[in-house]
Amino acid sequence: MGILEKILGRHPHWGVHPDDHKRPAADAPLRSLPLPEVLRVPLQQHVGSPARPVVLVGERVLKGDLIAEPNGNISAPVHAPTSGRISAIGEITAPHPSGLPQLAITITADGADTWCERQPVADPLALAPEEISRRTAAAGVVGLGGATFPAAVKFNLGRRLRVGTLIVNGGECEPYLSADDRIMRDRATEVVDGLRIVMHAIGAREALVGIEDNKPQAITAMRAAAAAFGHVQVRVVPARYPMGSDKQLIQTLTGKEVPADARAAEVGVLVHNVSTCAAVHRALRHGEPLVERIVTLNGGALTRPGNVLAPIGTPVVDLLRFAGIRERPARLILGGPMMGIVLPHARVPIVKGASGVLAFDAAEARTPAAGPCIRCGSCTRACPMGLLPLEMASRIDADDLDGAAGLALSDCIGCGCCTYVCPSHIPLVQYFSYAKGELSTRERNRLREAATRRLAEERAARLQREAREKAVAAARRKAERAATKAAAGAGVPPLRERVVVTPTSETAT
Amino acid sequence: MTAYFLLLLTTALVNNVVLVKFLGLCPFMGVSRNMDSALGMGLATTFVITLACAATWMLEHWLLMPFDLGYLRILSFILVIAATVQFVEMVVGKSAPALYQALGIYLPLITTNCAVLGVALLTAQERMGFLQSLVYGFGSALGFTLVLLVFAGLRERLALARVPAAFAGAPVSFILASLLSLAFMGFAGLSFSQETSSCGSPFCP
Amino acid sequence: MWLAVLSLTVLGTLLGLALGVAAKYFHVDGNSLVAEIEALMPGSNCGQCGFAGCPRAAAAIAEGSAPVTLCPPGGRALAQALAAKLGIRIDLDAVVDHGPQIANVAEDICIGCCRCSKVCPTDAILGAAKQIHNVIREACTGCGNCIDRCPTEALLLQTLPVTVQHWVWPKPATTPAAFAA
Numbered sequence: 001m002g003i004l005e006k007i008l009g010r011h012p013h014w015g016v017h018p019d020d021h022k023r024p025a026a027d028a029p030l031r032s033l034p035l036p037e038v039l040r041v042p043l044q045q046h047v048g049s050p051a052r053p054v055v056l057v058g059e060r061v062l063k064g065d066l067i068a069e070p071n072g073n074i075s076a077p078v079h080a081p082t083s084g085r086i087s088a089i090g091e092i093t094a095p096h097p098s099g100l101p102q103l104a105i106t107i108t109a110d111g112a113d114t115w116c117e118r119q120p121v122a123d124p125l126a127l128a129p130e131e132i133s134r135r136t137a138a139a140g141v142v143g144l145g146g147a148t149f150p151a152a153v154k155f156n157l158g159r160r161l162r163v164g165t166l167i168v169n170g171g172e173c174e175p176y177l178s179a180d181d182r183i184m185r186d187r188a189t190e191v192v193d194g195l196r197i198v199m200h201a202i203g204a205r206e207a208l209v210g211i212e213d214n215k216p217q218a219i220t221a222m223r224a225a226a227a228a229f230g231h232v233q234v235r236v237v238p239a240r241y242p243m244g245s246d247k248q249l250i251q252t253l254t255g256k257e258v259p260a261d262a263r264a265a266e267v268g269v270l271v272h273n274v275s276t277c278a279a280v281h282r283a284l285r286h287g288e289p290l291v292e293r294i295v296t297l298n299g300g301a302l303t304r305p306g307n308v309l310a311p312i313g314t315p316v317v318d319l320l321r322f323a324g325i326r327e328r329p330a331r332l333i334l335g336g337p338m339m340g341i342v343l344p345h346a347r348v349p350i351v352k353g354a355s356g357v358l359a360f361d362a363a364e365a366r367t368p369a370a371g372p373c374i375r376c377g378s379c380t381r382a383c384p385m386g387l388l389p390l391e392m393a394s395r396i397d398a399d400d401l402d403g404a405a406g407l408a409l410s411d412c413i414g415c416g417c418c419t420y421v422c423p424s425h426i427p428l429v430q431y432f433s434y435a436k437g438e439l440s441t442r443e444r445n446r447l448r449e450a451a452t453r454r455l456a457e458e459r460a461a462r463l464q465r466e467a468r469e470k471a472v473a474a475a476r477r478k479a480e481r482a483a484t485k486a487a488a489g490a491g492v493p494p495l496r497e498r499v500v501v502t503p504t505s506e507t508a509t
Numbered sequence: 510m511t512a513y514f515l516l517l518l519t520t521a522l523v524n525n526v527v528l529v530k531f532l533g534l535c536p537f538m539g540v541s542r543n544m545d546s547a548l549g550m551g552l553a554t555t556f557v558i559t560l561a562c563a564a565t566w567m568l569e570h571w572l573l574m575p576f577d578l579g580y581l582r583i584l585s586f587i588l589v590i591a592a593t594v595q596f597v598e599m600v601v602g603k604s605a606p607a608l609y610q611a612l613g614i615y616l617p618l619i620t621t622n623c624a625v626l627g628v629a630l631l632t633a634q635e636r637m638g639f640l641q642s643l644v645y646g647f648g649s650a651l652g653f654t655l656v657l658l659v660f661a662g663l664r665e666r667l668a669l670a671r672v673p674a675a676f677a678g679a680p681v682s683f684i685l686a687s688l689l690s691l692a693f694m695g696f697a698g699l700s701f702s703q704e705t706s707s708c709g710s711p712f713c714p
Numbered sequence: 715m716w717l718a719v720l721s722l723t724v725l726g727t728l729l730g731l732a733l734g735v736a737a738k739y740f741h742v743d744g745n746s747l748v749a750e751i752e753a754l755m756p757g758s759n760c761g762q763c764g765f766a767g768c769p770r771a772a773a774a775i776a777e778g779s780a781p782v783t784l785c786p787p788g789g790r791a792l793a794q795a796l797a798a799k800l801g802i803r804i805d806l807d808a809v810v811d812h813g814p815q816i817a818n819v820a821e822d823i824c825i826g827c828c829r830c831s832k833v834c835p836t837d838a839i840l841g842a843a844k845q846i847h848n849v850i851r852e853a854c855t856g857c858g859n860c861i862d863r864c865p866t867e868a869l870l871l872q873t874l875p876v877t878v879q880h881w882v883w884p885k886p887a888t889t890p891a892a893f894a895a
Contacts, residue, residue: 044878098881335692370886372671396885430886437882444880445791452855453757457834460759462837572721581718585725592729596736603740610746614801 005192014384015240016417017135018175018338020214026178028306030186033322035109039313040079040092041067042104045351045416046142047104048074053105059086062116062249064289067105073147076150077140079289080116084109095316095334095351099344107313118287124197129159132201132284139283140290141350143178144502145169145244145273146335146354153279156398157263158202165269166204168277171219171237172263174336177356179294180274182307184211184218188225191274192232193436195282207232208253209274214239221276244416246271248384260411263375275355286330295319300361301329302434310350317346319357329359338416371424379418379428385411389418393431401435401442409435513644520648526624527656528693533624537657537684540615542668547661550615551654555647557597557619558628561590562646565629566639586629594620624653660689748776754795756787760834760857775800789813790877814874815856817849824868830860 020388044050051068061067061080068078087108094102105496126133137152158166162374167190184191195207210227211219218496226232237243237252247258249271253267257268264271275293282288298305305322308320316332332343334354350357379389388407409432526532533554538549598616602609609616613701617627628649632642663685672681673705752772759767763784765774774780775796782796782804789811797804817839820832824846830846831839838854841847861869 069845096878096881097883098876098878100876100878100881104880166857298889396671400669427886430883433883441880442791449756451852452836455838455853456758459837460834568725572725576717576721578718578721583721585722588722588725589728592733595733599733599736599740602742606742606746 007036010505012238012240012243012248012384014330014382014386014417015242015248015415016382016420017240018420020239021176022178022181022214023300025176025296025307026215026303027179028304030294031306031308031322033308033310033314033319034205035082035111035113036311036314037109038316038425039107039109039311040086040104040349041078041107041313042092042094042102042349042351043068043079044076044102045148045312045353046076046404047147048072048076050103051078053077053103055086055089055105057089060084061086061107062114064116064291066289067107070150072155074093074150076142077138077289078105079140079291080105080107081291081313082109083112083114085337093344093348095343095348095354097341097344104313104349115288120287121284124284127200129155129203132197133159135284136201136280138159138423139279139288141276141279141283142290142352143273143356144275144279144293144352146339146353148351148400151272151276154265154270154272155198155201157265158204161265161268163202163265163268163270164205165254166195166199166202166207167246167250167269167271167273168207168209169244169246169249170209170215170222170274172215173212173239173241173244174297174338174340174355175179175241176358177336178298179296179307179355181215181218182296183275183278183294185221187278188218188221188231190220190227190281192229192277193285194277194279195232195272195274197280197284198277202270203320204270204378205231209234209353210237210243210249210391211235212237212239212243238447239371241417241420242384242413245384245413245415247413255352262410264307269299290352292351293354295350296356297323297349297359298356299329299333299359300364301327301359312352315347315349316343316357318352319350320346320359323359325359326359330362331358331360333360335357338420339414368425370426372425373426376423378421378423382417382421384417385413387412389428389432392435392440393426393428396435400409401439404432405439409439412436420457449497470478513640514532517640517648517651520529521652522693522696523699524649524657524686525693525696526628527653528690529697530627532627533622533653536615536622536624537660539688540618540641541657541661542662543665544661545657546615547657548654550618551650552656553597553616554619554622554653555650556626556651557590557594557622557641558625558646558653560597561593561629562591562632562642563639564593566637566642569633570639573615582630583626583635586626586633590625590629591620591712594713615676624649648707656689656693660686663689729756747772750799751775752798754788754792754799755785756786756792756855758855758857760787760835760855762786763856764861771781787855812856812871812873815858815871816851816854816874817858817860817869818854819847819849820868820870821846821848823866826867827865829863829865830869833863835859859888 043053045441049072052071053068062083063080064079065080067080067086070077081449084107086105088106090106091101092104092106094100096102113254121127121135131153133152136155137150141151142148142222143151143154159210160452165363170180170184172178186413195209199207209222209232211234219234219236222234226234235253237249242248243252246264250264250267251257252270253270257267258264258267279290281289292309293312295305295310296307297319302320303326305323308319308322316334320329333340334350335341335356337358340356340358359388373390375390376388383389392404392407395401395407412432414429416429419426419430422428520526524530527534527537536550536554541547568585568589569582573582573585577689596619601616628646632645637645666682667685674683718829723740727858755768757768757770761767762773762788764782765771765780771780771784773784777785782800782802785792790806794806808879826841826844826846828841828843828847829839835857836853836855838850839847840850856871858871861871
């Protein structure tokens with residue numbers, strides 16, 4: 001990042017440049033985790049509704065067997081990460097900052113790690129795009145960059161909106177993490193093949209792979225793998241946090257800005273992570289569902305930081321033991337230090353979106369006490385979305401959530417740049433998380449109230465209808481009685497039909 | 510024409526009714542919590558002051574002066590202003606319900622606004638002409654609205670600021686008001702030509 | 715002196731007459747405030763406030779004979795919204811807010827008497843005579859009307875647990891002690 005680049009404007013004016021702490025973990029060769037004894041697979045590892053279990057406790061499953069099916073339009077299935085026995089289906093602590101319980105399927109591994117019957121496709125590029133989407137969805141592939149949005153749903157969206165450009169996100173801007181770096185170095189051909197399948201699935205004409213300039217080996221490997229394909233270009237982007245956020249990467253690579261409240265597909269691009277592309281490759285070429293992923297193990301409390309290939313559902317504690325614990329971690333984080341989540345304890349499992357497990361020592365975990373805002377404006381310069389974090393936070397602090405929403409709170413991507421640069425150490429991004437959650441709760445309550453109102457109106461209408469029907473029935477009986485009396489008086493049998501017809505026509509109105 | 514323009518400017522800024530003459534301080538402190546209500550109050554007051562100036566001019570020149578009843582001025586002005594405000598409230602309620610809702614409680618409150626009576630009395634005291642007193646009233650009301658809006662904007666920012674507990678609430682608002690008053694004193698340095706002395710204020714050059 | 719008395723009397727009478735005529739001419743029917751308050755209310759007409767339905771309660775609030783904190787299903791959020799609408803200040807801590815609640819039928823002691831389903835303002839209780847009743851979770855507002863009706867105490871209000879999906883980050887507490895308002 002030279003002065004010249006700054007003057008020429010090639011350097012993005014937003015974001016921060018933290019010490020990346022990626023090495024030595026990024027340079028350590030990829031290792032495989034020895035199979036854990038017990039795996040706990042949460043039913044919700046994606047954006048959308050939780051999956052529905054389709055196995056029973058005590059059932060034997062093979063690696064890759066479907067154990068929970070998608071439930072609703074935006075959902076993803078869950079597969080057994082190894083062969084073994086279902087030992088429990090119940091609540092476990094969720095890998096979530098709240099530490100609340102979440103449904104999960106517990107599998108006791110048999111150690112054989114036997115695959116189920118796989119259905120590989122020899123030439124996925126000859127398949128219909130819809131078929132690729134179907135197989136990707138069935139393999140439970142979700143966005144592995146951290147968003148965990150079901151990949152197939154995004155394919156269909158891209159196809160519908162006729163997206164021309166696929167952007168492959170090799171940014172990995174979070175400090176400490178190197179899972180994507182490792183997959184690009186070790187499995188570049190898989191990534192490139194996967195991205196060509198994705199291009200075919202969404203009907204894109206070109207693919208741009210954006211890789212930050214602090215990963216030279218990954219750039220070399222990807223360039224070599226993509227050399228044979230003219231429509232796949234590897235582009236180097238400056239290392240800057242949050243370059244791995246889709247809106248920022250799109251702007252850097254194409255110059256297009258995604259409007260507020262719009263999706264990337266609406267400006268003609270679709271972003272997929274490099275790891276997602278590799279997962280699509282495995283799902284199609286090998287017929288393997290998403291049951292394992294590369295996880296970065298890093299942080300000062302570990303003796304052998306590096307990247308491991310671990311089955312989904314592995315307890316964090318097994319990963320930490322594998323990497324060697326130097327001291328008791330002061331803080332455990334799932335994901336990156338900027339946007340990751342603090343884990344309540346080490347017995348929670350890793351999920352599809354877990355790109356890293358960070359065990360911070362006391363020095364790394366130190367949080368200075370927050371002071372008053374000095375209105376220096378550092379956060380405004382750092383905000384990649386061009387918002388006013390200090391103004392929004394002061395409004396949220398004064399319980400003026402609508403005022404904060406008026407300052408485009410909904411555009412906040414929660415990257416944490418503002419908190420990182422704040423000289424007063426104000427937890428700005430936590431204010432925004434709180435306000436966003438509170439606003440969505442209000443919106444939910446509003447919808448609920450509208451539904452209640454409708455139900456109450458329907459009940460009122462029902463009571464009215466019943467009262468009317470009762471009155472009509474009473475009138476009919478009265479008329480019948482009168483007719484019987486009259487007939488008895490006249491000695492003629494009553495005409496039933498005539499008296500019945502009148503009330504039914506009345507009820508119909 | 511220039512004279513009227515300068516009169517407008519002088520009454521709105523140099524001899525501001527709130528910050529220089531210190532009239533209408535109750536709505537200045539009471540209805541300045543947010544910009545919306547400040548604007549509503551300002552508009553309503555502008556309308557009422559202008560109308561009251563016209564009504565009191567007629568009262569002064571057609572009733573009080575011919576019959577030498579100057580000592581009844583305050584009494585009769587209050588009567589006329591109160592009636593005007595009531596009348597305006599009814600007209601607005603009927604013709605523009607949305608505006609009526611927006612003004613809400615502020616409309617009847619104008620009855621007891623000393624700025625209205627004060628401006629009307631000043632125009633009578635200075636024996637201004639009809640048009641002159643109308644412009645004088647309108648200018649004063651403009652100044653009132655401006656100051657109310659500025660103060661409401663400042664107080665909206667103040668609500669977000671971290672104020673030491675001892676100063677929270679009214680005290681810091683008073684400090685703010687005094688600073689704003691000091692700022693408006695700066696307009697006294699504006700010097701206009703001879704004609705502006707028609708406003709008759711001791712602050713006029 | 716007589717001139718002063720006369721002129722003020724005439725002035726007052728004239729203005730009074732003019733206002734009287736204007737009041738007749740510019741008369742406005744109805745009170746839009748009641749309609750606005752009613753729009754804020756939950757609208758389930760559960761009757762927990764002691765009024766027969768939300769419209770009555772709204773009218774009572776508008777004329778000031780009922781407090782804005784009267785609605786248990788609306789809770790703190792509604793009290794706050796009503797106070798803002800009426801421009802009054804209230805003590806929010808005094809409002810009892812249990813958070814979201816729903817009724818639940820203990821199926822082993824339900825005798826299928828149908829008393830509860832008759833009083834449910836949103837038709838959220840499903841059941842027929844001599845059949846076990848059940849509560850439709852999505853439709854229940856937790857108003858508690860059914861609780862007292864149950865002869866076997868099979869109905870109880872349950873607080874809905876916070877789930878991972880609905881959890882909200884807490885507000886950071888960063889105000890230094892000296893600045894506490």
